[in-house]
Amino acid sequence: MSRSLIVLPDDSVLPVLSAITGATKSLRIKMFIFSDPTLMAAVVDARRRGVHVRVMLNPARRDGRKENEESRATLENAGIEVAASNPAFDLTHEKSMVVDDVAAVVQSFNWETGNLNARDYGVVTSHKHEVDEIAGCFDADWNRSHFTTGEGARLIWCIGNARQRMTQFIDEAKHTLWLQHERFQDPMIIERLVRAHSRGVKVHVLTRPVQKLKKEKLMEGVSGLRILQDIGIKIHKMKHVHLHAKLLFADNARAIIGSINLAPGSFDSRRELAIAVEDEHVIHRIHKTLHHDWERSSLLELSDDALLAGLEEYRAEVCHNNGIEDDGS
DSSP, X not given: OOEEEEEETTTTTHHHHHHHHTOSSEEEEEESOBOOHHHHHHHHHHHHTTOEEEEEEOOOOTTOOOOSHHXXXXXXXXXXXXXXXXXXXXEEOOOEEEETTTEEEEESSOBOTTGGGSBEEEEEEOOHHHHHHHHHHHHHHHTTOOOOOOTTOOSEEETTTHHHHHHHHXXXXXXXXXXXXXXBOOHHXXXXXXXXXXXXXXXXXXEOOGGGSOGGGHHHHHHHHHHHHHTXXXXXXXXXXOBOOOEEEETTTEEEEESOOBSHHHHHHEEEEEEEEOOHHHHHHHHHHHHHHHHTXXXXXXXXXXXXXXXXXXXXXXHHHTTOOOOOO
């Protein structure tokens, strides 16, 4: 099979680990956060057995947090070439790996232990044009040179063709449309979802409680979801597993999986990557997973009272988990 699907947490880290341990010539790894010790050990071991390993890490979040410094030191101490991601972008949120120039992994998940236990997806592809495209972008970002997707791009890139490809995907939906996403903030995406609903497409949304958004993004996140809910689109939150996925699924026939959030910042200022798939075995498993998750979800309350109660509960939870004394600030 030229493409296969990774579903987390069901599949665990094993498919990615297998790809790393199977490398014989080269690994190109581009990651927003890389800290999982099992994957770190596998990458270091690949270098020890003679694989040419290059790792590109996002140096910091927009708020200044630097989550990859310790990992970078570990990799460099093992003799691995490490570079910060391309400074031409606000940040690099892409999560990808190219193995021996013959296979690639496109992911929504970071190589961070907690993320590996969330609902997330990845696609492994051996299609040459897709592998070459990911490798070409890696090399361009590594060398700080321009990478253009062009009209012939097979994959979905930010900055580049992503908004056009995603709005087209929504516009082409005829019967059903499922979205499993953390954020609903991009006005054009919201507009296309409204139009899909108005022409009779049955739209289901699985998302996270909006109080988990950053404070400055809370209002636009709430507004986007309220618009969808007000016209009759079902908005649910998952209860059995944390949601980090970025998935669009149409007509039980097509899907888009990758790192791209449905937010202006992702489309307009970040390096992001997603892949479109129609492989029957992949589609079948996505369909099964979505229905499993929907059955274990509940309606997301978006009233002012519900949001305020959720914010108080979430603040208390964050303070407790981080050993912070809640002083009401």
